[in-house]
Amino acid sequence: MMNRTREPLIFERSVAGKIGMDLPKLDVPAAKDTRPAHLRRTSFDAMPSVTEVDVIRHFTRLSKWNYGVDDGLYPLGSCTMKHNPRLNEKTAGLDGFCDSHPMTAAPYVQGNLAVIHTLQEWLKEITGLAAVTLQPSAGAAGELTGAMLIRAFHVAHGRKRRVILIPDSAHGTNPATAAMAGYEVVEIASQGDGTVSFADVTDASGKVKKGLTTLLAELGEEVAGLMITNPNTLGIFEYRIKDICEALHAVGGLVYMDGANMNALVGVARPGDFGVDVMHLNLHKTFSTPHGGGGPGSGPVACSAALEPFLPRPVVVRETKAVGEGQVPVHTYRLDWDRPQSMGKVHTFFGNFGILVRALTYCASHGGDGLRAATLRAIVNANYIRKQLEGTYHLEYQTPTLHEVIFDDSFLAPHDIHTLDVAKGLIDRGFHPPTIYFPAIVHGALMIEPTESEGKEEMDAFIDAMKDIAREAAENPEALHQAPVLAPMRRLDETTAARKPVLRWTRPQ
Numbered sequence: 001m002m003n004r005t006r007e008p009l010i011f012e013r014s015v016a017g018k019i020g021m022d023l024p025k026l027d028v029p030a031a032k033d034t035r036p037a038h039l040r041r042t043s044f045d046a047m048p049s050v051t052e053v054d055v056i057r058h059f060t061r062l063s064k065w066n067y068g069v070d071d072g073l074y075p076l077g078s079c080t081m082k083h084n085p086r087l088n089e090k091t092a093g094l095d096g097f098c099d100s101h102p103m104t105a106a107p108y109v110q111g112n113l114a115v116i117h118t119l120q121e122w123l124k125e126i127t128g129l130a131a132v133t134l135q136p137s138a139g140a141a142g143e144l145t146g147a148m149l150i151r152a153f154h155v156a157h158g159r160k161r162r163v164i165l166i167p168d169s170a171h172g173t174n175p176a177t178a179a180m181a182g183y184e185v186v187e188i189a190s191q192g193d194g195t196v197s198f199a200d201v202t203d204a205s206g207k208v209k210k211g212l213t214t215l216l217a218e219l220g221e222e223v224a225g226l227m228i229t230n231p232n233t234l235g236i237f238e239y240r241i242k243d244i245c246e247a248l249h250a251v252g253g254l255v256y257m258d259g260a261n262m263n264a265l266v267g268v269a270r271p272g273d274f275g276v277d278v279m280h281l282n283l284h285k286t287f288s289t290p291h292g293g294g295g296p297g298s299g300p301v302a303c304s305a306a307l308e309p310f311l312p313r314p315v316v317v318r319e320t321k322a323v324g325e326g327q328v329p330v331h332t333y334r335l336d337w338d339r340p341q342s343m344g345k346v347h348t349f350f351g352n353f354g355i356l357v358r359a360l361t362y363c364a365s366h367g368g369d370g371l372r373a374a375t376l377r378a379i380v381n382a383n384y385i386r387k388q389l390e391g392t393y394h395l396e397y398q399t400p401t402l403h404e405v406i407f408d409d410s411f412l413a414p415h416d417i418h419t420l421d422v423a424k425g426l427i428d429r430g431f432h433p434p435t436i437y438f439p440a441i442v443h444g445a446l447m448i449e450p451t452e453s454e455g456k457e458e459m460d461a462f463i464d465a466m467k468d469i470a471r472e473a474a475e476n477p478e479a480l481h482q483a484p485v486l487a488p489m490r491r492l493d494e495t496t497a498a499r500k501p502v503l504r505w506t507r508p509q
């Protein structure tokens with residue numbers, strides 16, 4: 001019998017001579033092959049020889065081992081794994097969107113340009129900022145675009161600045177972005193409640209970490225800007241964000257907000273209103289596009305009027321013809337390339353257009369009131385899980401949280417049970433694990449973000465699973481060390497997989 005717990009690679013299923021199609025005999029003279037000899041394929045060994053049935057069964061089996069947001073609660077903190085409304089797919093699949101070529105002249109793709117322009121306008125409204133580019137293809141790409149905007153701004157004003165300040169709770173992409181944009185990263189201490197500290201902080205070992213006040217006093221006009229996530233990666237609202245922005249502006253620095261957590265703010269608070277100069281949004285998180293499989297994303301950047309001249313080009317602009325009273329105005333859209341201070345392009349054409357259509361559909365189908373309701377519900381859901389689990393699991397930071405909650409594994413240490421064991425135990429109980437060991441300032445973090453998509457029943461089932469794991473940790477820790485026992489793959493050697501990844505199959509000799 002076939003071993004159903006081990007699905008071979010499609011290459012291992014290959015049998016010489018098998019094929020999934022049938023072509024008629026060539027009935028015209030073969031064209032002369034003019035390609036240089038070294039570019040010609042001499043064998044087809046790189047591809048598996050399989051039938052259509054083999055292909056379908058292979059991938060269908062693999063898909064059944066998978067866990068997706070359509071299977072159940074997917075509490076991956078910071079990733080906002082919300083439901084992807086099917087209406088988004090329907091609109092993104094319309095012929096006029098799918099089949100148009102990005103090089104088509106503007107007069108023939110007015111509808112597509114209207115999508116881009118409308119989404120820009122709505123994101124301006126949501127962020128409270130003056131301008132938006134939809135080009136960047138993900139959050140991290142948006143961060144880089146934002147850091148380059150900050151650089152372009154300072155250069156245009158003849159200022160030499162070398163430092164970007166980043167709180168120690170930041171997502172790893174933030175320091176990576178600042179470094180890629182040519183800045184030196186200086187870390188800001190967090191205070192006891194998990195937010196950015198103005199004062200210096202002495203940790204348990206007596207080491208002093210500098211707060212914002214000291215850093216700005218010491219570095220002053222060397223500071224190009226600060227990158228801050230709000231709510232931060234602990235799910236805590238940086239309640240002094242206005243003061244932080246003012247302190248930066250006082251030394252001529254700019255504030256970049258990592259907007260990956262906008263699912264906690266949309267329709268409730270606008271970063272532009274609290275002083276942020278530039279930020280990104282993750283359309284694939286907050287605005288519901290399937291993500292996580294490495295597929296396309298979209299990370300629009302919103303910025304203040306002062307930064308607008310440096311945005312990537314072309315910019316879609318709308319012109320409205322004056323019409324008589326009572327008549328419907330006529331809009332035309334065109335591409336504005338004439339932007340001499342533009343940083344250039346950060347993506348081909350207009351970014352990942354299909355994601356833009358989905359995000360616009362999401363906004364339109366929710367309406368302003370619906371977007372706000374989704375935000376409030378995402379916050380209520382996370383707080384429901386927090387309340388239900390806080391007697392069982394340990395919360396390092398007691399500060400109220402918004403759309404996600406971060407527990408740690410300190411209370412399980414006496415049983416030699418750690419965050420990884422909890423995550424594996426969840427797999428046996430039918431759930432995807434939360435984000436683990438991030439943010440790094442919480443030892444053994446379990447970062448749970450249910451999103452607004454979950455109903456009470458699903459959250460209760462998750463809460464029961466988490467409590468059951470805590471009980472098993474105390475009663476039978478050895479069993480939990482074995483988890484997962486019900487998954488096709490047991491515990492993997494994740495360290496070796498990360499350090500020595502095998503990315504290429506080679507045919508056994």
Ligand SMILES: *Cc1c(COP(=O)(O)O)cnc(C)c1O
Binds near residue numbers: 141261
């Ligand atoms: C997801 C995330 C990012 C990066 O976004 P990508 O779209 O994955 O590039 C940056 N910061 C935070 C806080 C995030 O959660």
